[in-house]
Amino acid sequence: MPLSPERTETLIILGIDPGSRHTGYGVLAVEGERARVVAVDVIHLDAQASHPLRLLRLFEQLSALVDRYRPDECALEMPVYGRNPQSMLKLGRAQAAAMLAVLTRQIPTVEYTPKEVKKALTGRGNATKEQVRFMVQALLDLPSDQVKLALDASDALAVAVCHWQHRTRLQPFRGHTSWARFVQAHPERLD
Template identity: 40%
Template sequence: MRIMGIDPGLTRCGIAVIEGPKAGLPGSIGSPKPTFVAADVLRTHPNKDLEFRLAEMSAQLNEWVERYRPEILLVERVFAQHNVSTVMTTAQVAGLAMVAAASRGIPVGQHTPSEVKAAVTGYGDAPKEQVQHMVQRILALPKLSQPADAADALALAICHSWRQGSAVATDTSIQTTAQQRWAAAERAARRTGYRAGRGRMGKKSS
């Protein structure tokens, strides 16, 4: 199953594609780990007017979706109660990604940062460096994905692959089962929901 992950942002937008086993197929549990296809960071210049930046980002997103034809597209769901302008631009880019998928009949899903971190590292508050290292190990990459936005997009795609229960890492030093990863993600999501009510959520650069 080809999965595209998008870590939305207007100045830097992480985007990545992996191949994961087909969800729901007999014998899918215990199948090979997800494999790397592509990853990059899409950029727009902060000195340009918003409408031109959005147009540029839309063109780049559509190019990637058209080139790699994912079977599902995942967008990071970002919660924040401060820095409204940043949240707005992040939401706008997420919307562009959803439209790019919907216009081609590609389903869209969303996961929170805490869900993704817990699924990949086992810890919902893991730092970006730990996410990068785990993504490198899971996908057997020769080096860390740089910048971190690209690793975040890969982690998002990996998270969804494991949430579907369609992939279990064969390296038991990473994790033991997809279900255990997702159980950790669900616990992190519940903690995140509690923190959102206290205004302690993290911020994301546009």
């Protein structure tokens, strides 16, 4: 009797870059060592609405996304510093609303600092948002001829990729120590 090919289970990871006005999200389907983007976008909240109402809308919209894509795990970017205490408080509340949308559905949730995310994708903890976006597009084979991802959306995908790498202990560059060296070694990813 011939053996059937081994099936790999698909892992769905939801990455969230929370914000009180703009929240990026990205959904990855991971099979083995490959990941593909299922969904990526930004939730734009009404700047004229009160902060509590924006938090409610964020919770509702993320809850609907969780119900639609049914992620197995969620990764959030964690706010760690800021110049304005009021802004940081609002950002922390947005993160809490995002966490609750996921945790109320009993989905395991992990937080990563911006430096951890940047280091996982570019090899440098102080990379720019544009460098992170470039690496997200290269690592996930997103066509470069399409309109560039919004920075909040690419940040959300970056959080999901960071989580994937941490949970599987993948080495993002397979020996490369910076995004520039990765690009030099993989010029085909620039097309």
